Amino acid sequence: MTPKISLLTAAWLVLKKDWQIEWRTRARLTALIFFSGATLLLFSFAMGPDVTSLRAHAHGYLWLGLLFASVLSLGESFRIESENQALTGLVLTPVEPRAIFIGKVLGNASMLFALSLVLLPITIGLYDVDLTRVPHLLLLVLFLGTLGISAPGTVYSAISANARARDVMLPLLLFPVLVPLLLAAASATKLTFQPDPQDQLGSWLKLLIAFDLIYLSVGFLVFPKIAEED
Amino acid sequence: MPASIPLLLLLALAVMVVVHVVVPKTRPILWKVSAALGLVMLGLLMYLGMFYAPPEAFMSNVGRILYVHVPYIWMAFIAFLMNVGCAFAYLMKKSWVTDALAESSAEVGVLFGAVGVAMGSIWARPTWGVWWDWDPRLISTTVMLLSYVGYLALRSFTEDPERRATWSAAVGILSGVSLPITYYSVRWWNSLHQVQSSTASVDKTMGSVLLWGLVTLLCFLFPFIVKRYEIARARQTAAMELPPLEAPRPEAA
Numbered sequence A: 001m002t003p004k005i006s007l008l009t010a011a012w013l014v015l016k017k018d019w020q021i022e023w024r025t026r027a028r029l030t031a032l033i034f035f036s037g038a039t040l041l042l043f044s045f046a047m048g049p050d051v052t053s054l055r056a057h058a059h060g061y062l063w064l065g066l067l068f069a070s071v072l073s074l075g076e077s078f079r080i081e082s083e084n085q086a087l088t089g090l091v092l093t094p095v096e097p098r099a100i101f102i103g104k105v106l107g108n109a110s111m112l113f114a115l116s117l118v119l120l121p122i123t124i125g126l127y128d129v130d131l132t133r134v135p136h137l138l139l140l141v142l143f144l145g146t147l148g149i150s151a152p153g154t155v156y157s158a159i160s161a162n163a164r165a166r167d168v169m170l171p172l173l174l175f176p177v178l179v180p181l182l183l184a185a186a187s188a189t190k191l192t193f194q195p196d197p198q199d200q201l202g203s204w205l206k207l208l209i210a211f212d213l214i215y216l217s218v219g220f221l222v223f224p225k226i227a228e229e230d
Numbered sequence B: 001m002p003a004s005i006p007l008l009l010l011l012a013l014a015v016m017v018v019v020h021v022v023v024p025k026t027r028p029i030l031w032k033v034s035a036a037l038g039l040v041m042l043g044l045l046m047y048l049g050m051f052y053a054p055p056e057a058f059m060s061n062v063g064r065i066l067y068v069h070v071p072y073i074w075m076a077f078i079a080f081l082m083n084v085g086c087a088f089a090y091l092m093k094k095s096w097v098t099d100a101l102a103e104s105s106a107e108v109g110v111l112f113g114a115v116g117v118a119m120g121s122i123w124a125r126p127t128w129g130v131w132w133d134w135d136p137r138l139i140s141t142t143v144m145l146l147s148y149v150g151y152l153a154l155r156s157f158t159e160d161p162e163r164r165a166t167w168s169a170a171v172g173i174l175s176g177v178s179l180p181i182t183y184y185s186v187r188w189w190n191s192l193h194q195v196q197s198s199t200a201s202v203d204k205t206m207g208s209v210l211l212w213g214l215v216t217l218l219c220f221l222f223p224f225i226v227k228r229y230e231i232a233r234a235r236q237t238a239a240m241e242l243p244p245l246e247a248p249r250p251e252a253a
Helices: A007-025 A027-047 A051-056 A058-092 A097-127 A135-160 A166-193 A201-229 B002-022 B024-052 B061-092 B096-128 B136-157 B161-176 B178-188 B204-239
Strands: none
Touching: A007 A027, A007 A058, A007 A097, A027 A051, A027 A058, A027 A097, A051 A058, A051 A097, A058 A097, A058 A135, A058 A166, A058 A201, A097 A135, A097 A201, A135 A166, A135 A201, A135 B161, A166 A201, A166 B136, A166 B161, A166 B178, A201 B161, B002 B024, B002 B061, B002 B096, B002 B204, B024 B061, B024 B204, B061 B096, B061 B136, B061 B161, B061 B178, B061 B204, B096 B136, B096 B161, B096 B204, B136 B161, B136 B178, B161 B178
16 A cells, blocks of 8 residues: 655645646746736836836736736646546545645745746836845745735636636636735835835735735635545 | 624524524425515614614715615625535535525625615715725725625536535635625725724614614515525526425325
8 A cells, every 4th residue: 555645745746746847848937927028018008108107006017917927827737637637646646635735836826936036027127116125025025925826726726627617717716805915915015116114014914924824724624625526 | 782783693594594494384484474574674664764863973864874785785794604604514514405505695695795885885975975985895895795706607607516516615615704804894994984883883773773774684685595595406406306395295186
C-alpha cells in the first residue's frame, strides 16, 4: 500500500506539478503578460493623455488589469485538470483533497504575483508612478492581494470548469466576492505610490489579511466537497 | 431585548418552515393563514405608518418609508441567513430538502433585497438629493445581492442535480461571508447611510410600528419561501424519480 503523505508535502507536490506544466510551455504567463499589458495600455488610451490624472488612478488600473487577467489564469488552472480527467486522478490518489486546494491556491497566487511584478515596470512606463517610496510594503500588498484573488478564485474555478457557460460563470461568481479585496488592495497600493499623511495603509493591510484568512479557511472547508463532485 | 428581534424573527421563520416540511397536514393551511394574516397586518401597517407614527425629526414624512424599507432588507438578510444554514446542512448531510430550501431562500432573498434597495433609492432622492451614492452600505448591499444572483445563475447553468446541490452549497457559504460585511458596513466605514435602524434606535411609537412592519413582512416571507420550495421540490422530482412530496390520495370508491 502506498504510504500516506502529509498535507503540506502533498500540497507542495501539486504546486510543483503546476509550476512544471507552466514552465514547460510558459504559455499561460506569456499570454497573461500580453493581455494585462494591453489592458493597461487601453486604460491610458480610454482616459486620455493627461499624465497627472493617469498617475492619480494608476493603482486602480493596475488592480483592474490583474483582476481581468486573474479570470483567464484561474479558468486555465482547472481547465488543464479537466483534460483527460486529470482531477479525478488527483482526487483518487491517497492524499487529502485539501492538499489540492492549498497547492492550487499557491500555484494561482504565485502566477498572479509574478504577473504583478512584470506589470510594475509597465505602470512606471505608462503612468509615471513612483514605486520607490515603500517598495517592501508594495510587494506585501501585491502578495496579499493576489493571494486574496486566488483563494475564492480557486474554489470558483473548480466549480465553473465543469459548468455550462464556464467563461461567463467564473467572473459572475468571482467579481462580487472580490469587491472588498479590490477596494482594499487598490487603496493600499495608492498609499504606497503616493504619500500617506493619515497613516491609513495599516488598516487596509489588516482588511487584506482578514479577507485572505476568511476565504482561505472557507475554501479549505468546502473544497473537498467540490472535488468529490468533479 | 430589541437586539434579539432579528434572531427571534429568524427563529420564528425556521420553526414555521420546519413545521411545513415535517408535518404534511399543515402544508395546505399554514401558508394561507400566514399570507392572510400578512394582508390584514399590511392594511393596518398602512394606517400606522402613515397616520399613527409621528413624522421623522429630520426627514418629516419622507422618513415613513422606513417602515417598509427596513423590513424588506431585514427579510432579505433572514432569507440569506437561512440559505447559509441550509448550505451548511447540505454539506454535512446530503438532503434534497435542504437543497430545495437553499434555492428558495436565495431567490426570495434576492427579490426582497431588490425591493428594499429600490425603496432605499426612492427615499434617497428627496433626502440625499441623488438616487444612488457610492456609499459603503449601498455598495456592500449590492455586492451581497449580486453574489446571490451569481448563485442563482450557477444553479440554472448546472444540469446534474447532485453537482448543482453541492456546488451551490459551497457558493452559498462563500456568498454568506458578504452578510456580516453588509451588516457592519455602516459602523466600519463612515457611511452616508445612517447606522442600523432597529426598534431600539428610534422613538417608541416608531419602534412599535417598525416591529409591526417586520412581523407583517415575515408573514409574507414565509409563504414565498415555502411555495418556492415546493416548486423546487417538484422540479427535483421531475428531474429524478424521487418520492413525491405528498402521498397519492386513495381513489374515491
